[in-house]
Amino acid sequence: MAVQFMRTGQQGILLWDTETGFKVGIDLFLSDREDRLLPNVVEIGDLGDVACLLGTHDHADHIDREAWKEIARVHPDMGFVVPAYFERHLPDELEISRDRFLYMNPGTQMQLGPLTIEAVPAAHEFLNRRWDGCYPYLMYILTLSGVRICHMGDTCLYEGIYKNLRDLGRFDILFAPINGRDAARYSRGCIGNMTYQEAADLAGALRPGLVVPGHYDMFADNSEDPELFRAYMEAKYPWIPVAVLKPGEVYDAPAPREKQGKSLLELLRQTEGK
């Protein structure tokens, strides 16, 4: 079994199993807005083999409402995964049948064919937990063919983020936003994400099999240089592979850790025990 993925720009990821062909899209931003810097690398008509779209939160570059309406019409079998926070209004506002949605919140685990989906709160910039315990911003933890993937959506650091992620075990791939935040963006109403240094230090602590920076290339006034992230990682955490990917570039996911055999530390522990 092998898993591949493609960055589609911003936080958009297409992810699939090469053997079964099972494919999902996360945070695809497909609308032809004038302010987007990148052309679409996937067209709505090309998504016929996508089983479901996941949106981490209700911002246009993640749950692309106009594109979702069109996608739902063109691909009537596709499902949609969204935070439970939006359960009451989103299906009607998108004019998509409620039975095509799965709703996620931290503590929920969903099985969609071969894909397992879990959720972790994200803070964009705050957690904004509602009275009923629902969170509007989520990260999704996906397990496909044994490959554990953390797609962080949009998030800043918050108290407990390291523990929340460590409690879910080691990830094979971490998709992390790196565009940061500042007063100029706040004054325009643009809320932020981790800086590239914060994202790198989080990756350094979590030690994923691969880290892929995102959310830096779609809008001129909300970007970051991913090479700064790469250089920081290589200087401070050279043992963690980094992939800075062009939109449209297909990349092989690392083999799941469970299939890579025992780590050196595990072998040493085993030897000590004899």
Ligand SMILES: [Fe+2]
């Ligand atoms: Fe975003």
